[in-house]
Amino acid sequence: MNSLTEENYLKALLALSTNSDEVSINDLAKHLDIKMPTVTSMMKKLASKKLVQYESYKPVKLTKKGKQEAAIIVRKHRLTEMFLVEKMGFGWEQVHDIAEQIEHIKSPPFFDKMDELLGFPKLDPHGSPIPDKTGKIVWKHYEKLSDCKKGDTLMLSAVLNSSADFLKFLNSRNLKLGTHIIIDAIEPFDGTMSVSIGKRKEILSGLVCEKLLVENITH
Amino acid sequence: MNSLTEENYLKALLALSTNSDEVSINDLAKHLDIKMPTVTSMMKKLASKKLVQYESYKPVKLTKKGKQEAAIIVRKHRLTEMFLVEKMGFGWEQVHDIAEQIEHIKSPPFFDKMDELLGFPKLDPHGSPIPDKTGKIVWKHYEKLSDCKKGDTLMLSAVLNSSADFLKFLNSRNLKLGTHIIIDAIEPFDGTMSVSIGKRKEILSGLVCEKLLVENITH
DNA sequence: ATAATTTATTAGTCTATTCTAACTTTGTAG
DNA sequence: CTACAAAGTTAGAATAGACTAATAAATTAT
Ligand SMILES: [Mn+2]
Ligand SMILES: [Mn+2]
Ligand SMILES: [Mn+2]
Ligand SMILES: [Mn+2]
Numbered sequence: 001m002n003s004l005t006e007e008n009y010l011k012a013l014l015a016l017s018t019n020s021d022e023v024s025i026n027d028l029a030k031h032l033d034i035k036m037p038t039v040t041s042m043m044k045k046l047a048s049k050k051l052v053q054y055e056s057y058k059p060v061k062l063t064k065k066g067k068q069e070a071a072i073i074v075r076k077h078r079l080t081e082m083f084l085v086e087k088m089g090f091g092w093e094q095v096h097d098i099a100e101q102i103e104h105i106k107s108p109p110f111f112d113k114m115d116e117l118l119g120f121p122k123l124d125p126h127g128s129p130i131p132d133k134t135g136k137i138v139w140k141h142y143e144k145l146s147d148c149k150k151g152d153t154l155m156l157s158a159v160l161n162s163s164a165d166f167l168k169f170l171n172s173r174n175l176k177l178g179t180h181i182i183i184d185a186i187e188p189f190d191g192t193m194s195v196s197i198g199k200r201k202e203i204l205s206g207l208v209c210e211k212l213l214v215e216n217i218t219h
Numbered sequence: 220m221n222s223l224t225e226e227n228y229l230k231a232l233l234a235l236s237t238n239s240d241e242v243s244i245n246d247l248a249k250h251l252d253i254k255m256p257t258v259t260s261m262m263k264k265l266a267s268k269k270l271v272q273y274e275s276y277k278p279v280k281l282t283k284k285g286k287q288e289a290a291i292i293v294r295k296h297r298l299t300e301m302f303l304v305e306k307m308g309f310g311w312e313q314v315h316d317i318a319e320q321i322e323h324i325k326s327p328p329f330f331d332k333m334d335e336l337l338g339f340p341k342l343d344p345h346g347s348p349i350p351d352k353t354g355k356i357v358w359k360h361y362e363k364l365s366d367c368k369k370g371d372t373l374m375l376s377a378v379l380n381s382s383a384d385f386l387k388f389l390n391s392r393n394l395k396l397g398t399h400i401i402i403d404a405i406e407p408f409d410g411t412m413s414v415s416i417g418k419r420k421e422i423l424s425g426l427v428c429e430k431l432l433v434e435n436i437t438h
Numbered sequence: 439a440t441a442a443t444t445t446a447t448t449a450g451t452c453t454a455t456t457c458t459a460a461c462t463t464t465g466t467a468g
Numbered sequence: 469c470t471a472c473a474a475a476g477t478t479a480g481a482a483t484a485g486a487c488t489a490a491t492a493a494a495t496t497a498t
Pocket of ligand 1: 077095099
């Protein structure tokens with residue numbers, strides 16, 4: 001059984017493996033806000049448990065086993081978020097921090113029951129896929145709003161940042177999953193977009209646009 | 220903020236304070252299944268946090284502050300058990316172990332929401348009172364079945380043991396909170412009782428009878 | 439009032455997780 | 469191909485929590 005600490009390392013490794021599946025000690029240290037030597041020694045420990053592949057001075061890689069166990073934590077995190085929103089009435093900006101703790105609860109029946117009560121959801125409240133019980137994760141083919149072009153009509157489908165601050169910002173602009181966005185103009189210098197959300201006109205900074213995943217529904 | 224470990228010590232102290240409000244290191248060690256020297260050093264730590272009163276070679280006592288913080292953990296534990304039974308469909312024999320973990324979640328809104336969704340319950344699924352937010356705990360005046368006499372008609376109101384084994388035993392005898400019990404005979408030697416539960420006749424050992432709290436409803 | 443037993447404390451060790459300081463390796467810019 | 473910066477490792481120390489062995493205090497039994 002992995003400790004809470006080990007589980008958080010596994011989850012961070014998975015989160016940082018989206019592109020290359022190789023993760024540097026430095027990135028991991030920054031992501032977890034832990035110093036590099038601490039990370040190095042934890043990598044040795046996880047390697048001894050066959051959860052990562054580790055060699056001195058090289059980036060780390062999750063093994064199949066490590067990937068699977070990380071995905072199970074993510075599953076528990078996302079099921080929890082969905083439960084908090086759908087069954088307990090929390091806002092999507094309130095659930096991440098609670099889920100960060102509940103994901104470590106050891107009780108398969110507890111999460112199975114959530115899953116069942118929710119009707120076996122495929123997505124969490126932020127649009128991210130809920131891994132299945134075997135650890136498989138299937139992302140739909142979304143694109144970043146920042147990669148879309150002027151005139152496109154898009155549907156907000158997922159957010160890449162679940163911090164309360166960011167989500168409260170989206171709330172204040174009436175941006176929810178499913179909301180339609182039309183790109184009126186793009187500032188070439190910094191990627192700031194002028195968009196229409198329903199009847200309202202809004203300005204979204206490049207940084208915000210990079211965190212919004214959309215589906216192109218231009219007619 | 221107290222650690223999970225400290226919280227479990229506080230809860231044990233409160234549980235063992237029911238009578239005398241003084242707790243011996245030895246009892247605490249047995250209750251927590253931890254060796255005495257470890258308990259001694261934790262008592263020193265809790266004393267430095269003003270949560271217990273500790274002097275060498277004397278029994279420990281929870282301070283007002285310690286009692287309050289312990290009760291808040293118990294509140295979270297019992298709200299959780301109630302939520303698991305009432306809102307998630309678990310049996311009363313399944314919830315204690317999950318609550319033992321969830322009681323340590325740091326999120327007042329999470330437990331407030333449970334409380335609200337449950338309609339501010341006063342009792343948990345095992346008949347124990349749910350402490351209020353200030354830490355006050357009010358037990359109703361129940362008596363132990365083992366203290367009742369032949370001919371009494373009683374209503375099962377609470378159980379003093381929440382282990383899955385014990386509760387599964389009660390399930391198998393159709394004993395639930397609210398069930399009526401009539402004492403047909405008491406074996407003087409060991410306190411074994413012959414009782415009527417509805418139309419059924421059952422035999423309950425003295426040990427079982429001591430764990431059942433009842434309300435006397437003899438006409 | 440002793441002796442025996444039980445309870446509690448000290449001292450020293452261990453594992454898990456983290457840190458800082460110092461050193462080494464790798465990668466990059468001339 | 470050096471020289472410097474960035475990334476990574478080693479060594480040593482700290483804290484939380486738990487253990488064992490040895491010792492001391494308090495209780496109980498004779
Ligand atoms: Mn989240
Ligand atoms: Mn976490
Ligand atoms: Mn319980
Ligand atoms: Mn607990």
